[in-house]
Amino acid sequence: MGLAKTEIFNQQQNEIASLAKALGHPARIAILQHLFKINACVCGDLVEEIGLAQATISQHLKELKQIGLIKGNVEGTSVCYCIDKEKWSKMKGLLSEFLNLDLRNSTCC
Amino acid sequence: MGLAKTEIFNQQQNEIASLAKALGHPARIAILQHLFKINACVCGDLVEEIGLAQATISQHLKELKQIGLIKGNVEGTSVCYCIDKEKWSKMKGLLSEFLNLDLRNSTCC
DNA sequence: AAACTTGATCGTATTATCACGATTAATTAG
């Protein structure tokens, strides 16, 4: 079906999965890293910085915007993107909680 | 094309993205959480625990196995799965490093 | 107003993902 059965999972599981999915492409990792590096806002330099077509970058930016990890402000003819700090912190919390599940108990294999 | 251009990104970016992609489905989150909860190995109870067909669960397990997050040991007619602690720790390191990029500098929007 | 710049969106081709029934392979039980 290509369609995940989200209804049989709880909200936390779906949220973690959605966030992870948004991070599941190297271009989006590169975009986020660049937004952190250039700590002022960055516009379409991303197209040059990363070697993908403008339409493709725009598509990746849209995904990141949809999940809320970045915000875009129109500035004249260009658009300025930046990390949404609040959302980033929330994501960090959710993912960290998941990643920090206790390994000590797993005593097998 | 449906095919990510991994060659234009560095190894770290590709690794983070691959791991995130593996976590990008609620069923796989649920599987991992259950493997942590049942700290002994779990076999095909996952099919009952999660409400998906056996073939589907097996497919998700395969993905998790391929990226190395879980290991499977054959035990008679059933298969026992568990978290691969080393790989999990590595993942935790990589993702934490990424998630902990400094937010203080982003002063825009 | 006309030309230019910028970035979103459309259309489309290709490939991947998700899900499941059916089948197969391997082990165990009788």
Place this chain on the structure above:
DNA sequence: CTAATTAATCGTGATAATACGATCAAGTTT
């Protein structure tokens, strides 16, 4: 040996994701 159990794999259908050229909309320049 036969039947049953378990899980992987095959085949398939439906949908999503990736990528890009082309076009469109909006703002800037001249």
